[in-house]
Amino acid sequence: MREYKVTFIPINPAEAPVGPVIVTGSSMDEACHKAVERLKNEHPSRPYDAKDYKPFPQISWRELPE
Numbered sequence: 755m756r757e758y759k760v761t762f763i764p765i766n767p768a769e770a771p772v773g774p775v776i777v778t779g780s781s782m783d784e785a786c787h788k789a790v791e792r793l794k795n796e797h798p799s800r801p802y803d804a805k806d807y808k809p810f811p812q813i814s815w816r817e818l819p820e
Contacts, residue, residue: 755780755817755820758777762793763808774812782815
């Protein structure tokens, strides 16, 4: 299991990045899906359509101890 820090970068440079959203998962795809759901819940005033953000969020991760 890994801990991912996902930061969404808006296409509009006047808007601030959203994140980092911290989630756990076994893959980067799983982490991105969880991060989008958290984005929708924690930042309802921000757009969450993929076209509003750059194609790839900034992601860092670390292994969690088992």
